[in-house]
Amino acid sequence: MTSTLFKTWLERGTGFALPVVIALAVSAVVLLAIGESPLDTFSLILSESFGSARRIASTLSAATPLLFTAVATAICFRAGVFNVGVEGAFLIGGLAAVVAGFSLPASLGWALTPICLAIAAAFGAAWLWLPGWLLARLEVDEVVSTLMLNFIAAAITGYLVNGPFLSAQSGNNVTPPVHEAAELSRLMPPATLHSGFLIGLAILFVYAIWARRTPAGVEGAFVGLNRRFSRAVGISVRHTIILAMVLSGVVAGLGGASHGLGQLYRYTDGFSAGYGFTGMAVALLGRNHPVGMLLGAVLFGALASAGTTIQLFSDIPLDLVNIIQGIVMIFSVVELGRITIRRRARA
C-alpha cells in the first residue's frame, strides 16, 4: 500500500518537474546562443526571487492571484469541465469588490472587507453559472461559451471603468480607490504581499478538503473520470457540472477581490495580467493537486517577480523569463492534450 502511495507521488512529481526541467534546458540553449552563461543567469533568477525576505515577499505577492485562478480552474478540470472562463470571472469579481469597496459606507468598518469579498464571490458565481447551466441543460460546449464570456467580461468591465465608475481625480482609466477599511492588510510593508495570500492558502486548503472529504467533491471526481459511470451509479451529472462552475466562479471572484482590495486598491483597465490563463497552466502543471498547485503558483510568481528586476542587473532581456514561462506552459499543456482526448472519447 505504501508503495502504491509512493508511486502516485513519484508520478505527480515527474509530471511537475518534467516541464520545468525541459523549460530550463531550452532556456539554457537560448542563453548560450546569445552568449550568456546559463548557470549565472539561473542563479541570478533564483537569488532575485528567493534571495531575501523582501524578494520572497515579492514572489509570494505575484503568486497570490495564481493561487485563486489555479484552484478555480482545477475545480472544473477535475470534473471534466473544460472551463477557460476563470479570467472573466476574475475581472467581474474584482470590479464588483472594488465598486462595493468605495461605494458602500466606510462606517461599516471591519465588516466592509468580508462584505466586499462576498459580493465578489456572488458575482463570480453568477458569471460562471451561466455557461454551467448552458452545458448541463443544452449541451453548449463550455470551451466556446467560457472563452466568449471572457471577452464579454473584459468589454463590460472596460466600459464601466471608463464610464460610470471612472475616477474623477485620476487621469488614467481607473476607479476611485476603495475605503481604507476595505483594504486587505499588507503583511510585510513595504512589500506588496497582502493578506489575500493567506486567503488564497485557505482556499487551497478548503479545496483539498472539499475534493476528497465531501460527497460533492468525490462526485466531481467521478463525473470527471467517467460521465456514463456517474449516471449509472446515480450521480446527477448536471448538478455536478453546474456546481463545479459555480464554485469555480466563487473562487475566481474572490481572487479578483483579493487583487483589487489587496494589491491595487482600485480597479484599472488591464486589471488582470492574464492571471486566469496562467492559473490554468498552474492547475495543469500541478495536476489539480493542492500541493502541486501551490508549488506551481510560487514558481510562476518567482518568474514574474524576478523578471521585472533581472534586466536591471544584467544584459539578459526580460523575454527570457517569458520564454521560460511559455515553455513550462506548453509542456504542462501536454496534460491538457490528454484531457481533450478524454473529451473526444466521451463524445
Next chain:
Amino acid sequence: MTAIALGASHVWKSYGRVQANRDITLAVAPAEIHAIVGENGAGKSTLMRILQGIERPDRGHVIVNDQKTEFSGPAEALACGIGMVHQEFMLAPDLSLLENLVLGDEPVRGRGGPLARIDWAAAEAQGRELADRIGIEVDWHRRSGSAPVHIQQFVEIIRLLRRGTRILILDEPTAVLAPQQVNELFDLLRRIRADGTTILFISHKIREVTALADRVTVIRQGATVFSAALTETSADEIASHIVDGTPPPRAASERGAPGDGVLEVRGLSALSVEKSRQLRDISFTVRAGEIVGLAGVAGNGQVELMEALFGLIRSTGSVHLNGTDLSGLRPDRRRAAGIGFISADRGQEGLALAASIEDNVIAGSQRQPPIGKGWWLSRRALRRVALDRLGRLSVRYGAARDKVSSLSGGNQQRVVFARETAGTPPLLLVSQPTRGVDLNGIAAIHAILLDFRARGGAVLLASEELDELQILSDRILVMVDGRIAGELAADADRGEIGRMMVMEGAA
C-alpha cells in the same frame, strides 16, 4: 504441393512489459478451416495483427505458402491474399451492398483515369457470380445498414474474395448472429473451403469449433499449448487446454422457487432513442427468487430495455417495483428504491477504470451513512465499507487504493457486483455479466447470481450466451425488434429459441 498456406514460426511479441505472444507456432494447411481458441487476453488478437502485417513480431516470422515472409505493412499481406473480417463490419451503412462490394476497386467502362465511369452492370454481374458460386442470395441494391447482419457479413466475405483473398481470417464471426444465421455462415464457409480458400477463425465457443473446424489450435497466456485435428480430439480435451488443464465449470442448473412479483412492467415503450431501436409495448413480470433470461440477437433492444428500466433513458408505460411506481424516476431514485444495475459495458459504464478499487466499490453510496454525513465524507468509513464489500464477494486485489483497471476482467466484474448487491436490492438488472471474463471468473459470477436468487432476489438477465441463459434462468424472454417476441422455458430446445430470435416483425 503447399503444406502451409498461412502460419507462424516461433513468434514473440511484447507490448512494453506485457508479453502478448511467446513462442507461437501455427500451421494452417491450404483449404483447411482452422480454429484458434483461447480466453480473452490469451494473445489471439495480437497474433492476428501479426498475420495481417499490422504488427511486426519481435522474434520469429510469418509463413505464407511455405515461404518465410516479412510484411512491411497490411497492404503487403493483402497482396499475398490474406484478408480479414473484423467483428465490427467495415461496410459503409448508407451505401448499397453493391456499392460496398466494389468500393475502392470499381470496375470502369472504357479507359480509366479521373473521368472513368463506373460500370455498374459489370459490378452487379461480378457480385451475382460470386454469390452464386458460394450459394447465397443477396439483394444487391439494399442499403447496407438495413440489411440483416449475416447478409452484411456475407458481403464482407464476398468483397474480400473478389479482391483475391485466398486466406480468410474471421474474428469471432458468430458473435452477432442468431443460431440459424450461424448455420448459414458455416455452410457458406464450408463451400468457400471447397473452392480452395483457407479459413482461419477465432472463437471462444467450443461448440462452434467442433461443428466447423478441421483443426484447432489453443492459445493460453500468449503461447500455443495445443493443436490437433478435430478427428483426434474432443470438446472436453480442447476445453481443458483453454483453462489450464481444469475442466470447464458447470453451474448447478437447479431452478429457483419464484415468489411474489417484484418487477411489474406494463406497456413500456421508449419514445425516441437516437440511433437505436425503440422499445414497443413491453410487458412482463419478474418474481422474487427468479432469474428471467432475456435472449435476442444483439441490437434488438435488450440494452435499451435495461436502460429504460433503470431510468437511464426515458420511456412511457409503467414500471412497478414491489408495488411502488417508478415511472419517470431518475437512476438515483430507482437505485434507492432497490434496483442494482450491472451494465453490459463494464469498462465505460460499470466502472470508472481510472479510479481506485475502493472508490469504484462505494460509488453511489457517497451520500449515505456511514460514508456520507451531510456535507462531510468519512474516508475511514469509506475504506471500511469498501473492504467489507470486497471481502463479501472475495474479490482478489492488491491494495484497495490500486486502480480498478489493474484487476482481471473477472475481478473487475466482481467489484461491480459487490457494489450493486451491497444494499441487497430486491431486483438486479444484469447485462452480459461474463463478457470478457475467463472461465473461472464465469463460474464465480454464476455462483453470485444463483446465490442472489436463492436469497429471494429477482434478476433480469440479458446475455448473448445462450448457454449462460439456459444454465441460470428459470424462463427466457426473447426480444426481437424492440418487443418481446415470446416466452420459453429455460430448457427449451435451442433451435426453438433461435427461430424465435430471428422472427421478423412479430406485429
